[in-house]
Amino acid sequence: MQTLLSVITGPPTILLTTALVVVLCFWLLVAAGFTSAGSFDADVDLRAWGMGGVPVAVAVSVLTVVAWILSAGGVLLLAVCAPRCAATGLLRMVLPVAALPVAWRLTCLFVRPLHRLLPDEPVPSARGRVRDHLDHAA
8 A cells, every 4th residue: 555655656756646536526517517517618629639529528538547657556556566776767757758649549439439428519409409500591
C-alpha cells in the first residue's frame, strides 16, 4: 500500500493525480446539481481530436482516468519489478508522458460507443424538425 501511495503522489504521476482529483470534484459538483456535464461544450470542439460526439467533460474525464491508470500502473510495475538504477528512474519520469498519447487513442475508442448514450448536441424533437422544415420552405 505504501508503494502505491508513493507512486500516485510522487513525481511526475502527481500531475495526473491532481488532474484526477479535479475531475472527481467536477463530477461531484455535477451530481450535487451546481453545474452540468455540458458546461464546457460551447468552448471546445473535440471532433478534430477524434473525441467528438460526447460532452467535452466526459471526453476529458475519460482521457484523464485512462492516462492516470496507465501512468500509475506502469510506474507501479517499475517500482515493484525493476531494479533501482538510473535507467529505471528515467523510465519512471518518461512513462507518464508516454501514457498520454496512448490514453488519447484509447479515449477515442471509448467515446465512440458513448456517443449514442451521451450526445453532445440535443436531438431535435419531431415538432422542431417540422417547424424547421416549414421555416426553410417559406
